[in-house]
């Protein structure tokens with residue numbers, strides 16, 4: 001059998017933390033196995049290496065009488081990862097669990113077992129061994145690879161309904177569906193688990209320590225999914241881990257639901273670490289809010305679909321304007337600070353877009369193969385054109401022409417961008433001024449596409465994410481972001497969510513589909529094409 005083990009911080013193992021909760025005798029058995037295993041590993045494997053995540057990788061093809069499941073984690077915050085390995089290269093990147101820190105924590109039968117709605121469901125509780133593969137396109141000889149724990153209700157829960165004091169916070173920019181997620185967390189906790197005490201944190205992270213809380217119940221959340229925004233308010237900046245955890249502790253909160261993007265999930269990870277350091281029996285769960293689709297691993301999250309749909313209105317308007325004038329150009333700027341998914345999908349959805357510009361695909365204006373040449377060609381062919389540009393595209397060109405690069409950041413540390421739409425509109429007008437009559441209309445629907453309520457498909461997405469988060473927390477899982485991976489809901493450890501950003505990979509088929517749909521140039525020079533694989537990194541997670 002091929003045996004491999006990946007673990008962190010060798011000197012600080014805690015053991016066990018199995019996918020199934022262990023009994024005391026199993027715990028002793030695992031301790032025994034680990035004590036037995038480590039000297040054997042170090043004796044047997046001479047060349048050990050660390051990867052970039054400070055993970056020690058040991059592997060061999062020789063047979064090894066090992067436990068089938070091996071879970072190791074360290075007690076060092078931030079490096080705490082639970083990795084389970086199995087035959088054929090199977091890896092489970094597991095999430096922390098209450099029983100890791102509190103092995104004697106009491107458990108209770110899941111109240112869902114008496115819930116009439118679920119009595120007809122054949123196998124309502126998720127099998128403890130169910131995991132979801134990160135990679136589903138495989139070859140006959142591929143290793144089974146990384147998996148995440150499947151989300152859903154478990155037979156036993158770690159909270160008694162009356163003991164729960166949950167809180168919900170929304171952080172970062174707005175996104176369609178925030179209110180639906182809030183509503184469904186409240187409904188999930190109340191209807192499925194009989195929880196009565198739920199607080200809303202007012203105005204993002206700083207609300208934990210600077211504002212009063214908002215009481216949430218079935219009545220207060222009943223209609224909120226019909227409105228855009230968040231009834232709780234949101235903010236950037238203001239993340240003070242100590243003050244936030246002080247407030248959690250002082251108020252007696254034991255479940256924290258954090259709805260937010262990549263920044264918020266980093267904040268959630270910091271809160272979770274501090275909670276663990278203080279040995280508090282508090283669960284922290286993240287629900288990913290990413291209109292830009294910049295969170296890695298997950299297929300996508302709520303709000304993206306609505307944003308793409310809403311962007312169609314702006315693109316339609318741009319098209320109407322463009323077709324009504326001689327040499328009309330409609331230019332639409334869409335969101336996407338670092339990732340151009342909204343622009344790419346809005347373009348693919350529309351069919352009226354002639355050119356889509358995103359941060360991941362550098363472009364240039366002048367000369368052969370440049371944007372001006374393409375505009376000239378398209379106007380001559382069809383007399384009008386529509387350009388969609390993501391807000392983060394062409395920022396290098398803009399800084400270069402302004403002879404200054406802005407280092408300004410918002411309160412959360414996100415780069416503040418200059419308005420590429422205004423700048424490029426002026427450049428196009430200037431370039432064609434002496435050559436032809438041209439009418440350019442610039443449309444900036446930035447905040448309109450994110451301030452709307454979520455559409456039907458996003459509402460379903462919000463509901464499933466919220467319910468999955470509630471099930472996970474009640475089942476004792478902790479320090480996770482809930483997310484859709486290959487169409488299945490999973491619990492993903494914070495470190496995997498925060499370690500990098502999801503980007504459009506311009507050597508993936510999706511970008512090629514866009515190029516062949518708009519028939520725009522790739523703006524890549526020959527030399528770039530040769531090196532494009534090195535330039536763009538690994539394939540994105542969009543599964544269309």
Ligand SMILES: Nc1ncnc2c1ncn2[C@@H]1O[C@H](COP(=O)(O)OP(=O)(O)O)[C@@H](O)[C@H]1O
Pocket residue numbers: 171172173204205206235236237238239260261262263264265266267268270289411412413414
């Ligand atoms: N590295 C970090 N550590 C702790 N908190 C963070 C971190 N990055 C961002 N935050 C906090 O998360 C919240 C939301 O972050 P932001 O980047 O504005 O939005 P989003 O979560 O949508 O990406 C802010 O209150 C910010 O202070």
Ligand SMILES: O=P(O)(O)OC[C@H]1O[C@](O)(COP(=O)(O)O)[C@@H](O)[C@@H]1O
Pocket residue numbers: 172173174261262263289290291292335336337391410414450
């Ligand atoms: O004006 P704000 O509130 O900073 O929001 C603008 C930003 O919000 C976003 O839509 C989403 O960003 P977050 O995920 O960080 O909230 C970005 O695309 C955009 O740059």
Ligand SMILES: [Mg+2]
Pocket residue numbers: 172261262263
């Ligand atoms: Mg963000």
